[in-house]
Amino acid sequence: MKRPKRVTIAEMGPRDGLQNEPAIVATATKIAFIDLLSESGLPIIEATSFVSPKAIPQLADGSEVYAAIAKRPGIRYPVLVPNMRGYERARAVDVREIAVFTAASERFTERNIRMSIAESIATFREVVRNAKADGLRVRGYVSTAFGSPFGDEVRPQKVVEVAVALLDLGCDELSIGDTIGVGVPSQVEELVPLLADRIPLEQLAMHFHDTRGTALANVYAALGCGISIFDSSCGGLGGCPYAPGATGNLGTEDLLYLLASMGIETGVDLQRVRAASRFIARELGHALTSKAFTAMEAHDALLSG
Ligand code: HMG
Ligand code: MG
Numbered sequence: 001m002k003r004p005k006r007v008t009i010a011e012m013g014p015r016d017g018l019q020n021e022p023a024i025v026a027t028a029t030k031i032a033f034i035d036l037l038s039e040s041g042l043p044i045i046e047a048t049s050f051v052s053p054k055a056i057p058q059l060a061d062g063s064e065v066y067a068a069i070a071k072r073p074g075i076r077y078p079v080l081v082p083n084m085r086g087y088e089r090a091r092a093v094d095v096r097e098i099a100v101f102t103a104a105s106e107r108f109t110e111r112n113i114r115m116s117i118a119e120s121i122a123t124f125r126e127v128v129r130n131a132k133a134d135g136l137r138v139r140g141y142v143s144t145a146f147g148s149p150f151g152d153e154v155r156p157q158k159v160v161e162v163a164v165a166l167l168d169l170g171c172d173e174l175s176i177g178d179t180i181g182v183g184v185p186s187q188v189e190e191l192v193p194l195l196a197d198r199i200p201l202e203q204l205a206m207h208f209h210d211t212r213g214t215a216l217a218n219v220y221a222a223l224g225c226g227i228s229i230f231d232s233s234c235g236g237l238g239g240c241p242y243a244p245g246a247t248g249n250l251g252t253e254d255l256l257y258l259l260a261s262m263g264i265e266t267g268v269d270l271q272r273v274r275a276a277s278r279f280i281a282r283e284l285g286h287a288l289t290s291k292a293f294t295a296m297e298a299h300d301a302l303l304s305g
Helices: 013-020 027-038 062-068 084-092 106-113 117-133 156-169 185-196 215-224 252-261 270-284 291-304
Strands: 008-011 097-103 137-143 173-178 204-208 229-232
Touching (some): 013 270, 027 062, 027 270, 062 084, 084 117, 097 117, 106 117, 106 137, 117 156, 137 156, 156 173, 185 215, 204 215, 229 252, 270 291
Parallel strands (some): 008 229, 097 137, 173 204, 204 229
16 A cells, blocks of 8 residues: 555644643634634644533633634634534534544443444434535544543444444544544554445544554554544644543644655645644643644744744
């Protein structure tokens, strides 16, 4: 399998990133953050979620955020939707792409969305049917694809089964998530070909968290299996509050550094992503975890000082 020459990056900072921040971020800050990211050439920016505000208080202002961001032509701004209530909220602000989300672990699905996996698929059937009838694009997430935070075993066949169920509902793109960052390249090399047997490669994205430092190694393995869509989060923001110990997503700067250095095109301006990370770090009042971001900031400070 030849590695792709071009990769599509889906930016998770405003959603997966901010949902894990304990202090509520001002709506105006979220809007400014997304507008900065939109200047970088990122083709997909997950803007917010329309979940229960009791589940994720941080993103309770999803409607205000989505309505106010400057939507650039050619950029996709998906939002997370768990049920018809979320879908109606998304439609009220004219969202053009939604993302439904379930998992390969029963225990995680129960904690995260208070449904069994089968119930989640049944719930999304109606959501996706409506979205397609309204002309929207749909992403589907399969979380905990490499391991569950609650100790239940996750088999690759289960990941494939859930992914195919989402595809059959009408999802246009599937994102396979290592929610708690436990996966290693040998697992990627086992799972991706099994998925690719049933799902066109160009509809498959990988969503790695970098909790144990294996995310970039997993990207490299996935590239070798022909994957050309990766989710990442600027500065390495992120995690899922329903996955204990789940820390940041793979940093967008880390991913961009790897891809650019390997001669793989993304169309994304690394310096502008850094500017968005710098902005949000200042607003959050804490350091970010992306290694490439941290190294480049230190390097620039040395040169300018
Ligand atoms: P539930 O309590 O079973 O829902 O939660 P319910 O239908 O019984 O409703 C309870 C209350 O919530 C009601 O309000 C509803 O109106 C309200 P009340 O009558 O009590 O005042 N409600 C809503 N309000 C606004 N928008 C909605 C909505 N739905 C219900 N959409 C539910 C079930 C799914 C709603 C809840 O568990 C939930 O919202 N979960 C979302 C959790 C979440 O966002 N987790 C993080 C995202 S997943 C992730 O990070 C992984 C990912 O990054 C990939 C990876 O890393 O693998 C995607
Ligand atoms: Mg995630």
